[in-house]
Amino acid sequence: MIKTDILIIGAGPTGLFTVFEAGLLQLKCHLIDALPQPGGQCAEIYPKKPIYDIPGFPEVLAGQLVDNLMEQIKPFQPGFTLGERADTIDKLEDGTFVVTTNKGTKHNAPVVAIAGGLGSFEPRKPQLENLSRFEDKGIAYIIKEPEIYREKKVLIAGGGDSALDWSIFLADVASEVTLVHRRNEFRGALDSVEKVQQLKNQGKINLITPAEVVALQGKEKLEKVIVRKTDNPDEIDLEVDNFIPLFGLSPKLGPISEWGLEIEKNAIKVDNTLDYQTNIPGIYAIGDINTYPGKLKLILCGFHEATLMCQSAYQRIFPDKKYVMKYTTVGGVTGFDGSKKEAPKAVVKSIE
């Protein structure tokens, strides 16, 4: 069981900055995120896009902002559980919470801060009948172990980088690779597009475009996929062992919506007059995932919410301790790693 003071769900900018504000109060943090790297949307969706409304940064790339935040919080040694989605929450008799991920990792903390942004990123699933019936019986949305496709007949659908890259990779592993995309054009790194062209010319990838998968067939497991070309009503029957739709990720509020929290407008209602606490004491929601009158989904608002939330968390964890906020310019920053940053002392010396 991972133990910490504040368990943060979501490692986007708001979640990361929480580590800093908590650290100033000597509170330790651990973050859970469904994505394999920290940074949330900033790292996953638009790392190369500029942001112009971070105070003090006339322009900063989203990816750079994440790198800066990681650097800023380093002295506070946050823990990370990445690539796992927070699934359930239980309250223990001592008033602390246990959050368990979809992979069974358990985390225990007196305070939970949900900084989940838009929710967890889940694969986008094509709208096909019987889709769920064949999930894990021939259909997968994420390739975990490429070896299971050895000598199999695989059909990949999609037009982005992951569809291209996996088609290239599996061309050497699977006995047959078919790539289906709704357009003739692919959006991906130039190298990947050219490589797929080459493999197609060599007959190692069977390319069907512009086309769509329209139906799935099979008894116990997936046996056949029906493809239709956009410009031809005839159906193409393809015998396959595996169908891998790669249509990117989309955010879903997901299991958090089952935690008994008050939800409004697909977001978690919080008390914005005080500390961004939810209807369950000890559980806070900060950043894009919360809502209150006048809410704006801005990174800068998430930073503010994180700061106030940490003060409240401190009082919750240490109800009898007296504390007042201290400026970093005055108090410096003392990391859990022994590092100390502080303003240089002025020299007092007479001039003769």
Next chain:
Amino acid sequence: MSDVKIKITDREGVLHEVDAPTDMNMNLMEVVRSYELAPEGTIGICGGMAMCASCQCYVKSEHELPEKSDDEEAMLAEAFFVEDNSRLGCQIHITPDLEGLEVELAPEEG
């Protein structure tokens, strides 16, 4: 005159005729959100970067709209429920030329 009239059919099939300002640097997705014609959190999820298809709509009138950018083309190539007249609302800026535009919101992705 800085407003244009736009007819928007929401996902329940209800027709709304709204005034959309041309001087606020707004796009169609933002107009839909400002009039709350689709629940918050179901439209404009990526914020208007053509990186999700939650603001997909079907253009019903004959207006000449600006060409799709590569980003919009690519997103529509992967979106669901796409028709020939599909556009991403976030990529349609409200200009005086859009007076009388008629659109219908595409269904929400499951």
